[in-house]
Amino acid sequence: MSEILLEVKDLVIHYFTDGEEACAVNGLSFDLAPQEVIGFVGETGAGKTTTALGIMGLVPNPPGRVLNGEIIFQGKDLLKASEAEMRKIRGEKITMIFQDPMTSLNPVLTVGDQIAEVVLLHNKMSKKQAMARAMEMLEMVGIPGARCSEYPHQFSGGMKQRVVIAIALACNPELLIADEPTTALDVTIQAQVLDLMRKLKEDLKTSLIMITHDLGVVAEICDKVAVIYAGEVVESGTLKDIFTDHRHPYTEGLFASIPDLDEDVDRLHVIKGLMPSPTDLPTGCKFHPRCPYATERCASERPKPVHLSDTHMVLCPRAGDGGAQKA
């Protein structure tokens, strides 16, 4: 696919607090074609959510500031867009769903009103028409339209997340950013919601950025994957590149630390140490203090991306040496 919907180049977002500078996103780049699904994988504090907020133009300022980079959406740099332009884009072209469905809905408005609100903001139609659209959306996510006059507390967790999805998709956006949409749900409900999202993305032809820490969820729904560590993409590629031929030591560690349902292991693999604090990032390769293969060069020199194929990028010099062949 040559067409590009969204291209993020060298995005740098830092938070400034009490004389400290937290480097949340440090030169992150990726692109996304129409109707494609990209998964952002990484642990807490990797900068996944900050990147998403950056794209939406929602980084709280202060303390956050976008210091560098370009976010090109349909040929237009969102970082140069005015607040009025962003308001039009948000909710209509790009929408976002959040992790916790319990707190992202307004408890004192009916779910129908909440869906209709988005529709009315972006379209010229009567309140009645907007309500009809809200009912249609509810039906689409598998909730009887008649429940449109109920309040969020009358719905279960899985249902609330469906309502949130309905709000996000009400204006037929080009891009949906889902930030850990199923983390707060039970597995059988998670399976239902993932199934729904997969169906909707095919029906509505929406592109999707799926932020998650669960590699299982990624395997279910994504076309390509970006593994994020300390605000950088350390490895990216198609689902197949990442799942069958991962080369970065961090990706390797992530896969090995998940207990396998089909195989037995006595001890789980552990990535030693902890995620570095964003106020005090290591020099050179940010992963080197935890990396089993680290050399002196890793501590001083920033690794350059190694392109193993058109799709597969690894931010580790070992990948190019062929030294990372399945250790």
Add this chain to the structure above:
Amino acid sequence: MDSLLEVKKLKKYFNTPRGVLHAVDGVSFTLEKGKTLGVVGESGCGKSTLGRTVLHLLDPTSGKILFDGRDISVVDPKQLHELRREMQMVFQDPFSSINPRMTVAGIIGEPLKIYKVFDAKSDYEARVHELMETVGLADNMATKYPHELDGGRRQRIGIARALAINPKFIVCDEPVSALDVSIQAQILNLLMDLQDQLGLTYMFITHDLSVVKHISDDICVMYLGMLVEKCPAKELFVHNYHPYTKALLSAIPQPKLVQRQRILLKGEITSPINVGKKCRFAQRCPYAKEICFQKTPKLEEITPGHTIACHFAKEINGL
């Protein structure tokens, strides 16, 4: 092997304005010394209530709990105080289960003070030091406060605190679900090492089947307060017979390219209030017939060591 814990027909009901909530309804199991029982189920299935009732954090409505040969179904406060020396708990959320205004050493040492284990201050300090070393906390952490530490280290404090008075039995209620995968692996390894070194017995409550498979000897699957399937951990992943277990297993997203066949359940967990006489899974079960809505199925042994509660266990599985 001797059994350390034997639970017979344990029930815990709660009275609510809308009726009686059957949180745990007639659960029986035995747990051998030095083994781990995994309890799995989704939110609201009663797995945490089961753990808390066994520990007497909640008093059982009816049923028997035998611990180390003693009947502890009914205990007075004095007996309970003594009992807690032997049974401890590690909680899910390392952010809210430890006191933010105490230092790490203070939190870990508190049980030692409550039970007046040591007379000499030096002995007490040596024990706290030893505990910190056991769970892998560096010495300089002793004077820090919980907010200065990350989730993994806080969970290590919770574990050290539970170990302080040398209990025989520990209930771990979702100890790793608030942690990132790489940290989760560290804590799981730690718990398993401690079991080897100290001969601990665990009841491990979780919703994560891959975690429970890794750590348990036996697994109980719960649904709406009842045990629906119980068998050795490895067996469950090869032969599972209950329709709910099948659906639960198939629902886990696998970090693999080839996904397993998915059984998608309809609807959500039903209300545990005024449950009546029927199979509690019937409304969501793809195999449900009339009898499932009339009679609660009994837990029966289907193959040696493998029990399930389903009217059509044999038919569904072609046994």
